[in-house]
Amino acid sequence: xxxxxxxxxxxxxxxxxxxxxxxxxxxxxxxxxxxxxxxxxxxxxxxxxxxxxxxxxxxxxxxxxxxxxxxxxxxxxxxxxxxxxxxxxxxxxxxxxxxxxxxxxxxxxxxxxxxxxxxxxxxxxxxxxxxxxxxxxxxxxxxxxxxxxxxxxxxxxxxxxxxxxxxxxxxxxxxxxxxxxxxxxxxxxxxxxxxxxxxxxxxxxxxxxxxxxxxxxxxxxxxxxxxxxxxxxxxxxxxxxxxxxxxxxxxxxxxxxxxxxxxxxxxxxxxxxxxxxxxxxxxxxxxxxxxxxxxxxxxxxxxxxxxxxxxxxxxxxxxxxxxxxxxxxxxxx
Numbered sequence: 001x002x003x004x005x006x007x008x009x010x011x012x013x014x015x016x017x018x019x020x021x022x023x024x025x026x027x028x029x030x031x032x033x034x035x036x037x038x039x040x041x042x043x044x045x046x047x048x049x050x051x052x053x054x055x056x057x058x059x060x061x062x063x064x065x066x067x068x069x070x071x072x073x074x075x076x077x078x079x080x081x082x083x084x085x086x087x088x089x090x091x092x093x094x095x096x097x098x099x100x101x102x103x104x105x106x107x108x109x110x111x112x113x114x115x116x117x118x119x120x121x122x123x124x125x126x127x128x129x130x131x132x133x134x135x136x137x138x139x140x141x142x143x144x145x146x147x148x149x150x151x152x153x154x155x156x157x158x159x160x161x162x163x164x165x166x167x168x169x170x171x172x173x174x175x176x177x178x179x180x181x182x183x184x185x186x187x188x189x190x191x192x193x194x195x196x197x198x199x200x201x202x203x204x205x206x207x208x209x210x211x212x213x214x215x216x217x218x219x220x221x222x223x224x225x226x227x228x229x230x231x232x233x234x235x236x237x238x239x240x241x242x243x244x245x246x247x248x249x250x251x252x253x254x255x256x257x258x259x260x261x262x263x264x265x266x267x268x269x270x271x272x273x274x275x276x277x278x279x280x281x282x283x284x285x286x287x288x289x290x291x292x293x294x295x296x297x298x299x300x301x302x303x304x305x306x307x308x309x310x311x312x313x314x315x316x317x318x319x320x321x322x323x324x325x326x327x328x329x330x331x332x333x
Contacts (some may be wrong), residue, residue, distance in 0.1 A: 003218045005310055007059045009050030012315045015062070017308060023033045023093075023100040028076040033086065035068040035331040037119045037305075038094040040314045041152065042239055043329075047092065053262070053329040063094025064264075065122045066331065067115045070106075086123045087286070089267045095308070098330060104279040105267055113293055120152065120326040121225050122189035123263060128156035129285055131212060131234040131261040132164060134214055140165030142209035145199060145226060147219050149186060152326045155195035155301060157212040158186050158267045163297050169208065171195050171219070173321070180324045184301065190266035193206045196222040207231060217242035224250055229322050301325030 003020045028033060044054040044062050067087045071081050080086050086108050088094075088101045099160060109118060134139040142162040148154040149170030161168045162185040170189040172183035178189035190198050207228035213220055216238030224247070227233055233256060251258060266282055292298045303323040306314040307330050318327045 001097040002308065003061045004063070004308070005059050006048050006056075007060055007101050009048065009055070009058070012045050013312050015048065015311060015330050017311070020061075020096070022098045026072060026074040026100060028074040029103050030074045030100050031070055031077055031080055031086070031088070031103050033066065033068040033099045033101065034082075035066045035073050035094065035099050037068070037096055037116050038063045038329045038331050039119050039123065040311075040318055040327040041123070042237065042318065045315060045319070047308060052328075053264070054091070055317050056132060059091045061096050063090075063096070063231050063329075065089045065092040065119070066099050067109070067119050068099065068331070071098075074103070079103055080106055080108050087118065089126075095311070095329065096332070104283075108289070109288050110277045110294055113290065114178075116305060116330075117236050117300040117302055117327060118290075118293065119155065119294065119328050120302065121298075122286065123299065124153045124156040124326065125160060125289050126267070126282070126285065127153050127236060127261065127263045127285065127297065128160040128287060129152070130263055130266055131236060131259070132157065132160055132166075132210065133261040134266075135261050136210045136212075136232040138164050138166055140211050141167070141168045143169065143203060143228075145169045145208040145211045145223060146170065146181075146186070147171045147192075147213045147223060149181040149189070150324050151214065151239070151321075152323070153214050153236060154212075155181065155325050157214075158184050159298050161212070161269060162186075163236040163292055166210070169199060169202065177324065184299065192219065192226040196226045196247055199226040203228065208309065210234070212236065215239050216244060218244075220244040221247075224256065227254060227256050230255045230257075234259045234261050236261055304328070305330055 090101045144166040146157045151170045170186035211223045211233040214236035303325040304326045
């Protein structure tokens with residue numbers, strides 16, 4: 001099979017598209033998938049550089065989510081069967097024509113959903129849902145602020161926030177991105193510069209109930225100051241590259257709850273002993289995300305799609321902030 005292989009931690013461009021051996025015989029609880037699509041993300045780039053939370057043993061195949069057709073299942077597998085399309089999340093290994101993954105992170109897809117667009121659902125929408133519904137406990141009628149609102153996880157948070165009944169304020173760097181966020185359901189879209197003061201005006205001086213921030217850096221500071229009394233802020237990542245120090249006095253005087261949200265911990269990546277406890281919750285969430293998509297409540301958007309041999313262009317589009325929504329590799333081409 002063909003796969004993108006990382007032989008040494010370093011630049012994304014050093015990956016090699018190679019002919020490699022297909023994964024061997026399945027364990028009892030494993031599923032083999034003929035991959036059709038895999039997503040490109042900042043996290044994937046960090047893993048290749050060796051700067052992610054986890055460092056795979058070298059050499060390895062990157063890629064933490066894929067969609068494709070189930071071709072084989074182990075004898076203990078009950079949730080999917082050969083011939084069925086499914087999404088999967090995995091520690092790594094997604095940038096390959098064949099993927100083998102434990103059943104507990106395989107999510108059967110209903111008919112009628114575009115598989116390329118659905119590539120956005122497992123990690124981006126899973127992160128948005130988990131951060132907003134589980135960590136922040138976003139409620140109907142509350143005001144949600146989303147930074148980086150035109151990116152893959154940002155636009156997912158905009159749509160999930162609306163599906164949960166919130167008023168959504170999107171923050172994005174360009175007019176094109178703000179227009180895109182509005183087209184995807186945001187009620188208001190603000191530029192990155194000076195958004196804190198605008199948020200205060202829009203909320204009658206109170207601030208927002210919940211913040212979803214995948215950007216970090218100076219944007220984090222402005223978000224913290226835009227929170228209302230008893231506000232909740234969820235840290236998703238640091239796309240700007242700067243990890244901020246938290247001014248704890250602001251948390252104190254405004255009764256702000258600050259949460260970190262790492263979806264991998266909920267998906268069970270590397271947490272073998274916690275699979276049984278966590279897997280049903282994530283599986284139920286994925287069922288709901290698929291149902292919302294089928295009903296038109298969510299509209300995952302793919303901005304750029306590239307065949308596997310153009311993986312360098314895919315990451316370049318992401319790093320240049322050109323994408324509106326998801327960047328996808330077409331593994332089946």
